[in-house]
Amino acid sequence: MDKISVVVPCYNEEEVLPLFYTTITETLHKMRDITYELIFINDGSQDGTLHLLKGIAKEDSHCVYLSFSRNFGKEAAMYAGLQQSDGTYTVIMDADLQHPPVLLPQMYHAVSKEGYDCAAGKRMDREGEGKLRSFLSRSFYRVIQKLSKLDMSDGAGDFRMMNRTMVNAILDMKEYNRYMKGLYSFVGFDTKWIPFHNIQRPAGATKWNFRSLFSYACEGIFSFSSTPLTIASTLGAMLFTTSMILGMYILIQTFVYSRHLSAWLGMMFIILLLSGIQLFFVGIMGQYLSRDYMENKNRPIYIVKETNRK
Structure with missing residues (x-):
C-alpha cells in the first residue's frame, strides 16, 4: 500500500486552516489503497495557527x-x-x-501508474489578481527563463507530487539560500503538468506583498543565474571603449583644431552616469558575495521549537 505524505507550510493561516483540513482529508479518504500523513509546518505564525495544529494533531x-x-x-x-x-x-x-486538493487523485495516477517521477499543477491564468502584479509576475518568469536556461515558466509552482527518488535528490541540495522552483527544474526528472485555473483563497489574506515578491524574485535570479555578472562585465567593457573614443575626440578637437570645449554640464552628466552604473553593478556583485557568505556560515536552514513527532 502506497503512503502519501502531504507537506503544508503554514504562516498565519488560522482563518483558512480548518477548511483546508476538512477538504484535504475528504479527498484523501476517497483515494483507495493508500495511507497518508499530513505534515504541517508552522513557520513562526503570530496568530492561532499553532493552537489549531495542536488540536488537529491530537484528534487525528x-x-x-x-x-x-x-x-x-x-x-x-x-x-x-x-x-x-x-x-x-x-x-x-x-x-x-x-x-486544489481535487487534483491529488490525478497526480497520484500519473506518478504511480503512468511512470512519471513528478506530477505538478500548472496555473493557467491569473484571474482575480491585480493587473500590475500579474504583469510583473509574468515579466519575471520570462526574464528568469532566459537568464537561467532552466524550465521555470509562469504558472509552474510548488504544488506537486513527487516520488521518493526526486524528493531525495532535492534533499541532497542543502544550500542555505533556497529557491525551490529552480531546484525542481535543476534536478530534472519526468514531470506531468496538470492545468488548473487560478483560485481565490476562501479565507484569510495573502502574505505576499510587492516587497516580499521582489525579494523572492531576486533570490531566484541570483541563485540560478550568473548572467547579471556577465551583463556587468559587458557593459563595463562598452563604457570603457566609449570613454576611450570620447577621450580621443577631445584630444583631436583640442590639439588639431584648437577648439576649447566647455562642457561642464556634459561632464557632470557623464560622471554621475558612470558612478551610478558602477554602484549598481557593485550592488549586483554584493548580492552574490552575500549569498556565498551565508552559505559559508553553514547555519541551519530552520530551527524546530516544538513538534509532536517522536
Whole structure:
C-alpha cells in the first residue's frame, strides 16, 4: 500500500486552516489503497495557527506538526517538510486552498501508474489578481527563463507530487539560500503538468506583498543565474571603449583644431552616469558575495521549537 505524505507550510493561516483540513482529508479518504500523513509546518505564525495544529494533531493520528522558533520562510518550511516525509510519494501544497486538493487523485495516477517521477499543477491564468502584479509576475518568469536556461515558466509552482527518488535528490541540495522552483527544474526528472485555473483563497489574506515578491524574485535570479555578472562585465567593457573614443575626440578637437570645449554640464552628466552604473553593478556583485557568505556560515536552514513527532 502506497503512503502519501502531504507537506503544508503554514504562516498565519488560522482563518483558512480548518477548511483546508476538512477538504484535504475528504479527498484523501476517497483515494483507495493508500495511507497518508499530513505534515504541517508552522513557520513562526503570530496568530492561532499553532493552537489549531495542536488540536488537529491530537484528534487525528495522521497529522504531524513542526513549529519553527521564528519565521524562516516558505522555502525552509518546504525543506523541513520534505525531510520529515517518509511516504512513497510526497506532495507540497499551500494551506490557502489555492492548490486544489481535487487534483491529488490525478497526480497520484500519473506518478504511480503512468511512470512519471513528478506530477505538478500548472496555473493557467491569473484571474482575480491585480493587473500590475500579474504583469510583473509574468515579466519575471520570462526574464528568469532566459537568464537561467532552466524550465521555470509562469504558472509552474510548488504544488506537486513527487516520488521518493526526486524528493531525495532535492534533499541532497542543502544550500542555505533556497529557491525551490529552480531546484525542481535543476534536478530534472519526468514531470506531468496538470492545468488548473487560478483560485481565490476562501479565507484569510495573502502574505505576499510587492516587497516580499521582489525579494523572492531576486533570490531566484541570483541563485540560478550568473548572467547579471556577465551583463556587468559587458557593459563595463562598452563604457570603457566609449570613454576611450570620447577621450580621443577631445584630444583631436583640442590639439588639431584648437577648439576649447566647455562642457561642464556634459561632464557632470557623464560622471554621475558612470558612478551610478558602477554602484549598481557593485550592488549586483554584493548580492552574490552575500549569498556565498551565508552559505559559508553553514547555519541551519530552520530551527524546530516544538513538534509532536517522536
